[in-house]
Amino acid sequence: MGIKIIIAFLPYLFLLLGPFTRAFSSNRQLSAALLSAYLQLFRSQPILPPELSFNFQQPKIPSHKTFMIKKKLVKKQRQNRPIPYWIRMRTDNTIRYNAKRRHWRRTKLGF
Secondary structure (H helix, E strand, O other), X not given: OHHHHHHHHHHHHHHHOHHHHOOOOOHHHHXXXXXXXXXXXXXXXXXXXXXXXXXXXXXXXXXXXXXXXXXXHHHHHHHOOOOOHHHHHHOOOOOOOOOOOOOOOOOOOOO
């Protein structure tokens, strides 16, 4: 309850500290000083009670894709591109497009 009151009161602290604020050359320095004083005041107290605090660490779960599958996917991704323009020039336009081009929805890889 007390923390909520102070958090709600913190923006109005600038108005109450009139002479104190003139000692700082900018609002950034003043807000940094107020924030450091606020953190020193409440650093020893937890923000949430222990029964309401959460553990934010994710449990270690294995990945769905194996490393070999990922390597195959990378190779297929590299193959799935249009032919470079210089190949058309080198072959006198006999190779015009990549005949083995694959669309992600029409043709599946099967692994």
